[in-house]
Amino acid sequence: MKKTTNILFAGFGGQGILFAGKFVAYKGLLEGKHISWLPSYGPEMRGGTANCSVIVSEDPIGSPIVSKPDVLVAMNLPSLDKYENEVVPGGKIFVDSTLIERKVTRTDVDVYYIPATGLASEKGINTLANMIITGKLLKEVEELSFDNIDAPLGKVVSARHQDLLEVNKTALQLGYDY
Amino acid sequence: MGEKVLMKGNEAIAEAAIRAGCLHYFGYPITPQTEIAAYMAKRMPKVGGVFLQAESEIAAINMVLGVAAAGKRVMTSSSSPGVSLKSEGMSYISGSDVPALVVNVQRGGPGLGGIQPSQSDYFQAVKGGSHGDYKRIVLAPASVQEMASLTTKAFDLADKYSILTMILADGTMGQMMEPVELETTEPVKYEKPWATTGTKMQRKHNIVNSLYLKPEELEKKNFERFAKYKTIEENEVMYEEYLMDDAEICVVSFGITSRVAKNAIVEARAKGIKVGMIRPITLWPFPTEVLNKAADKCKAFISVEMNMGQMIEDVKLAIECKKPVHLCCRVGGMIPSPEEVLAKIEEVNEGGER
Structure with a gap:
């Protein structure tokens, strides 16, 4: 297992990219790890492309910027086009295959295709493709795990929307089981 | 200190300021520091404080001068172009020798520049940027934890030396989230016998001012100020x-x-x-x-x-x-x-x- 995992979540603004990153960050924090979370900000927040760097580490974190991700979550085509070649050899790429029709061309990385957006709309949880793909992430990235998901979810789902906890768990489970 | 929570750097500054006893915030929104104002808008009414979105940066900094003259902890925050607008008021604060905090979450410049992170206001922060002979204490946090702890420190130093302090951060520090442990002890209280709090007919008027028309007096003021700066240079260096x-x-x-x-x-x-x-x-x-x-x-x-x-x-x-x-x-x-x-x-x- 690597001591430091550099994760890049990328997609459209509104897909819950920052939220998914925050969940993974909080999960790491509550497990006693060092973590950092850095969003793109500015016009991206208002409907363009959005991404966030999340680092989960056994050691104190230097730069919070993930330019060479171990793990890439691509939820739209521009994100895959932009970051595919930045993933470190032996890294992992998670692709929302509902929205991205092309295949990953790299052969030195592990690729997981999950029709997250399609699954979400099938199950009537349209806004939770982000958490479906994150469920898959927790399963396949050995430095992460599916344990202790309740506490971090409770932290990232705002106090006003605690009724959405269950549906977020359902989405994570869907991705995990896919 | 309390439990570790995940916060944006901007939010950490705001929460640390409130915990340091700063109950007066005046500002005007600008990316990438707007979360400070947003956080203050949400929290200040709940803790009996004042959040005021001024009509401009210039108005905000002069409100800061007013509260500082009354001896209360006060701050404003902005990003590069907004800090330029505040620079006149910052000189008046330095010339009046009152304590206050200004936060600059820097973005690229000059001019309107961009909204992405930068450190190009270094000269402005430490070499001048406002008119006159003066220094201000400038603190540069490198983690969200330091965004909080240096805010506490900035208020203490401001009160200890009656000086303007500045947090010089950047867009990355403001936007990123990291675990942070917030201060839970009561803020240190400093005596401010010079504050304009009303005489109650029991003492002479206190006057807070930066105007000295007699050059002998103004020179003396400057000498005194630089003696204070020397003490700061001897005692407050951090690295x-x-x-x-x-x-x-x-x-x-x-x-x-x-x-x-x-x-x-x-x-x-x-x-x-x-x-x-x-x-x-x-x-x-x-x-x-x-x-x-x-x-x-x-x-x-x-x-x-x-x-x-x-x-x-x-x-x-x-x-x-x-x-x-x-x-x-x-x-x-x-x-x-x-x-x-x-x-x-x-x-x-x-x-x-x-």
């Missing part, structure tokens, strides 16, 4: 040394670039290059002495910053040009990568580029 024990190359960097540089230093060490870092935490007073001592051991310095080379001048002054100082920079909202910093370390180690 972090990283792997400096056997270092032959010394990186100097503050804020976000010091984090990037740490990655590069770890990589360089793995390649057998003896490199370390001195990270100024106070940009004024600048850690002159430790740098000067390092110049007796190290063969070269590298200043890593997000401007065209501003702090590098202070590094050269500090080491009295005893050793070469190289610059590694990106500007305009670009952030140097660890690979770029590593390449510069390797180049300097091989004796190239002067």
